[in-house]
Amino acid sequence: MTLPASMTTTEAAPALEARSPGELLVQLTTAEKIAMLHQHSPGVERLGIAQFHTGTEGAHGVAWLGKATVFPQPVGLAATWDEDLLRRVGEAVAVEVRAKKARDSSVSLNVWAPVVNPLRHPLWGRNEEGFSEDPVLTGKLASAFCRGLRGNHPDVWRTVATLKHFLGYNNEVDRNVSSSQLRARVLHEYELPAYSTPIVEGGVGAVMLSYNLVNGMPAHVSDLVAKHLRQWPGGADLTIVTDAGAPTSLYAAEKYFADAPAAYAAALLAGVDNFTDDGADSAPSISHLEEALERGLISLDDVDASVLRLLRLRAATGEFLGGARPYPADPAAGEAHRLLAREAAAKSVVLLANSAPASSGGAQKSGPLLPLPEEPGQLAVIGALGTHVLTDWYSGTPEYSISLAEGLGELYPGVSAVEGHDVVALRSIRTGLYVGTAGENHSLAANSATAGHEQLFELQDWGGGEVTLRSKTNSLLLAAGNDGYLYPSATRVGGWIVQETFRLHRDSDGGVRLQHVGTGKWVHVEAHTGSALLVAGAIDVADTFTLRVQENGLEAAARAAAEAATAVVVVGNDPHLGGRETLDRTTLELSQRDQELVRVVREANPNTVLVIISSYPYALGDLANVPAILWSSHAGQELGHGLAAVMSGAAEPYGRLPQTWFAKDCDLPGILDYDIISAGATYQYSTAEPLYPMGHGLGYAPVEYSAMEVSDAGERGIEVSLTVRNAGTRNTEELVQIYAAAPDHRFEFPRRLLVGYGRVPVAAGEQRRVIVSIARDRLATFSVTALRMLTEPGEYFFLAGRSAGDLRLTASLLVDGAGSPDRQSGAEVRAEHFDAAEGLELVPETHLAGTAVAVSPGCLLAVAEYRNWAAAPAGRGTVRVARSDGGRVSFERAGAAGTWLPWVQLEVPAGCNGEIGFELPSRGETKTDIRLVVSGNVVVSAFLLG
Template sequence: MLHQHAPAVPELGVAPFRTGTEAAHGVAWLGPATVFPQPVGLAATWDEDLITRVGQAVGHEVRAKKAADSGVSLNVWAPVVNPLRHPLWGRNEEGFSEDPHLTARFATAFCAGLKGTDSSTWLTVPTLKHFLGYNNEHDRSLTSSNLRDRVLHEYELPAYRQAIEDGVAGAVMLSYNLVNGRPAHVSDLVNQHLRAWTNGEEITVVSDAGAPSALFRAEKYFPDAAAAYAAALKAGVDNFTDDGDNPDPSIAYLEEALERGLLTEEDLDRSVTRLLTLRARTGEFDDDGGSLTETGAGTPDAGKGALDAASTAALAREAARKSVVLLRNQAQSALLPLGDNPGSIAVIGALGQRVLSDWYSGTLQNQCGIAEAFSRRYKDVTAEDGLDVIALRSARTGTYVGLPPSSETTDDAGVLVADKASPAVGEHFTLKDWGRGEFSLQSGLTGRFVAADGDGYLRASADRIGGWVVQETFRLLPSHDGTVALQHVASSKWVRVESGTGSLVLASGLEAAADRFVPRTIKSGHEAAQAAAASADVAVVVVGNDPHLGGRETLDRDTLDLPQSEQELVRIVRDANPATVLLIVSSYPYALGALADLPAIAWTSHGGQELGPGVVDVLSGDTEPTGRLPQTWFARDRDLPDILDYDIIGSESTYLYTRAEPLYPLGHGLNYGKVQYIHAVITGEIPGKFIDVQVTLANHGDRVAHELVQAYAAAPAHPYDFPRRLLVAHQRVEVAPHGSSTAKLRIPVERLATFSTVTASMVVEPGEYVILLGSSASMLPVSVTFRIPDGGRQPGRMPGTWVPARLYDATSNMDLVPARPLSGTAIAPANPSAPARAVYRTWDGQPITAVHCEVLSARAARSLGGCSISVQTSGPAGSWLQLGQCELKEGYSGEVRIDVDPSGLPAWTASGTLRLELRGDVTVHQLKVS
């Protein structure tokens, strides 16, 4: 039962079972299903009720799939609750928000829908993904996320906590990466935190696919499989997703661990109980098999999972339109809304004519793209993809590439052959540049993409770009003679013309082994785009990404910039027609550079089957734009930290700490109305609990404004690094044309808490706080100020008491590492060849005589001439004064005493600050003063 694919137990009447049905924004991998906007798009609605209804619809579709196929699991692997810390993360589309508490609210809403409203039986059992500190794809099984305690408690853990405490999540999936040097699958944080939030209820922990084997293979953290499996089980893992659908290896590893005394039967029973509890929640063991009383899916039989396609399509359209964010609408000559009579419209760009899915999408049905939706709404609409159409001639044989005769008359996707005498009888391919040097070739005859088959032959066989390993993209490497070589991206192999048959086939070797091709332009995409734009009254240019390319699971992006080909297309359209609307359809934010000056700009995620109607509903003005950005859009790459730097405080990253001026801030999104914030007042207070704030708004426009009032906290005099802006509340309010309205926001005082490195707990520090109110994290025109009263001096770090070294206040060149393989955290230099420093503030007591450190290991660094620990204290004007130093012998471990000589130094007071400086590869677990 401990493997993902658990066999039946006939003697107990227990059926086979598997964990995990993917359902990030609809049922995935199980055939046709309603496809809603990507999670980042759902988050852009800032509408928890809508997100709950989407979750409920997905839950009912899972039930319907289960009714048709008993092998479908009611354990749903969704939602992803990793905060969107870094916009270059390949899986940005799967998360909700950059803000952890906003992420928690949206995740809780989605889980509530997936769980359903039945008082005794869960519709499905949601699984929160991926615990913990997971925001990079490159080497994701090998990289370690350094999570200092403040980042852990203020940023990472809150994203998971609410859904578990509210009882709407029944499982958690662990992440591939390491956390503070220890694999997440054996992290002591699972039992310390996740299971402390359950209010006595069981929660099941599942592994990510293949992660158990990584413990002893890729990561080499354990000597063998039995040791790895035993450690994972003891750390809290209940279910192992490993070796595909074959449970035998996992069972063998656990049996060996039991025989070796690494596990007890009680350990196994505990996990089996959790898994059976998960299954029981869905009614699997009830006499009626889990009958549901709720009927929220639109049909009398909704309780059994049946669906009303019309109601789910309407819900998908509502989600699509509410996720559209109006980023810019130049006030002097607003292009939007288009209204009923905009004249002729040209929809330009490949993404205007396609609805794209992602890795976790279901099979699209009844889909409607943007150009088609415009054509349904308006009479005079033209569509132009703006792509080149080319023919390819083999430079070696002189013949053109085409399809075999069977493909020209049937649906058979035959192998491409270079055997045509002229481009007139050869195949024409639509060439699309996706950025990062990746191109796709789409057959003009069949409309299908060229892909490599299992034998390496090229066929125009793919309906869309996709798959875990994308087979439909190529690199075109030009030569000085005007020819190009084609390299298949997935395999890195080169395209050759097979001798004898003329078939196009992949071959290994260097580029010199590739055949060269002469591309002949049949149609210039840029010229066609220019002509279409120039002849229209309004041009809508649609750019963005394919979710399978450039950034996705296993691949982080390398830049915020739009691909050069997309930038050039936008420039051409803008130059041809000043009345240009830029519509971005993407899984993540972009930097726009000079394109940010276009008169009208809107963004939506890949919006699912109702993408087109949802977009047109908003751009036409049939509905008001209500979407708001769930994450910051930064203006340039240099505004971002290294993607592997998880210390958002030290790196001054995310909206919380960044000093960069964003292109568009968190919460940004315009109305068609013209909203002005007049003033704000505090209307009430429950000391230590809530602050009630009321803000008055006016609408100077002619349309109803649906304003999302946002409240952010700041604390300029805070004793520690309080965020520059901290989202603490938001409220949607409707403001009538030329009218006014008020929004009332209740701000929980606990949202002002920071993690104290002194008390190792969340603390609301006394002092002055400012609540700034407005339409985004950067547009905050009104504010109120209040004080948290001083409840007496907070204790400092006490002499004689060991302080965990991980509880620092600031560091440079320092890593967090395991103190022991399965528990505890220590500090060590990230680069042992350079000094590493950790700062500890707020010590109690009189001037000290010594600092003691527990050293776990010490190895000399040649560049530093040995290894040592220095103790320093803060001096005037930001200087550091040496208190003492201890040289360490190679291989030393144990306690060291560093005597302090205070002569000639200022008295070290109760507010004193210490800094440890490590030279060499020195690992320190804890310290104390005496």
């Protein structure tokens, strides 16, 4: 999370001869070094080091720095599955950052993008910011985007990309106090690949840590940076930055440390190089770090290591090269970027469904509803998202924006647009007067005995009880002013704390009271002025209004649909409402109002196209029966052109879903359940029948698959070859997707695992052979006995098709691999390295290192299975206890037919911290499985049997 700072032009540091980061480091004083550890570094004039701050937002365009090209949201870009397009978009963002830097030296060349948290749960409020449910696809797309941000100069980076947010971050509810449970397999197979790919491929210079805890330890102080990020090729010099306010959270919300210096010291020692705290005010952070140094919690060597990494980040952009500058100061790329934005908007559109309308009389199209014919007749675009282009918190400010109605209007004559809102008037029951605009500033007041134009408002229901009210007087949204009064003053919903939404509280007698969502205050009519004022308190302080519907939006929508040859109904979300940073969604369903809008339009005209413009997937229920359905993210300034190109057939549908669209809320695990294996989550492990599967997306041409072969290609890995044939009359591009399955795998292999994909152009009637190469390590799983990623030997099935749910061909291959060793007697087993578990929570072994197991809150027992022992252990055993408030530790052996037999039981006294020895009764089995059972308040680190 970042909040936009006020950016002012500053004088650039004087150009000096080229200097290395090491040369600069030794000339800095201790105070100057510590000052550099805050996000906003003051600069060192005597050394010609300019002021600097980390972080220019650039998730899908340059944000918060004035006009910029706005591309589709990241989840929309990911729907293209097009690495080259992502690279070009990243390059465009970097070019525009450099251009802004040339005009304002305070602009940072450190870009805080992309977000690479896999889209594990579709209710995550920040779904729009990520790329894909699949971590490897996420990593590939992120790597391409980062290559674009970096530029192609061998030594000087155009900008420095920052991956966000490490690690295990997919929930907004309690995000800075919740613990993401990442067992070893989930960590290595699902979380880390999204980061390792772009880092190893060399396009990343920084990583931002996440707010949450991981296995009970705050991500900002855990050993994950040292164990993983720093160990990868390219990882040693990564600059690690905190998320905004996270350092304070360590000792405030999380209460993990007694005070700020201890928290700052632990973060620095864990790998943090730059603290984003207290906005632009660096004084508190400097004070905390100085005290940590004075108390001996950190050393000057620790400070030097972080400062050196920060200087290297800056040096990478050419800052210390003196007069040499490999990139143009202010390239004129406007038109090229506009065309790229249009290309990205069109390619990100996903055709979810396309069939012929059900017969109900009247003029109907005989074939699939899309593409639209050259002369489609009257088109009615219905819904507010058909006439407005919305932006999100991390969007830039576009030079222009094209709505769907405008895009279609450029292609076809006679396009009408109806937003489908109710037009309402609010009459104060206490005063008997209608609320309307008054005076030059259009302030809101109860001032009229009748409902004229100034007393009318368009009411839009966004779901979840939130509505907006747009004045008919000036077409602006009601919002709270700084003085507490209401004004129609906002062009759109926006801001970190939204000021443009209200909740309608209906009384039993039909009266309505309005609560301002942003402040929680109530709308009250002043007795002496009639002005509408926000007041704090209980609901009794609110005025009660009669809400009169002057124009029924659903009736208007039905009329427009009935009069059109084709109705295009557009629904979705506002990115600032219902689900966003700090707020997760509570349901997959569209708002009730949007559902009704689709139904009335469909009932009025069977030739209905449903367009969903959203930041995330929806469950559609009976609405999935609409004959043609398209999805687009909030695709930026060229949204309308992109959608219109696909709907008209000028562009072939190119997009494929980067995540599953589940059919029902009950198909999802809890949003805080990060163990995708045990939870049966994501396309990899879910057994639920999805509405639209991972990778889904139709084209306008039917494509046939045949003649699949799988072969071991030696150093090239595994090759899957097959034939695709375009059986239609239109040229197309087919995205061939390859998934793997291994039913007899030693560990629980995913039901479906995306292992490769390739896009191939196929002309009408053409047949082409496609070869997809698969790296052998894509089949690897984390071995809990070898403690590394391994490809287990055995039979793997490769499935080819158009999505994870449309797999048309299958072939198998016996794959060699090192294989996991059996567990051995006499070897210590870390308790965290189980095969399966129930009722178990992963917790810190010590305050700042290691992972142990304990009973999960609300459970009586923690049970962990450790399978595949070469022989039943005998002799002595030990269990290592990290801490105890009293409880029991037991070991059981596998019996017949899934039973478990008692073996060893140990009482663990309160205060125990260390090893407990015991004798193992000999049973003589040659192979066995063992499980650990913990009850009470005991934390187990490891055990050794035999």
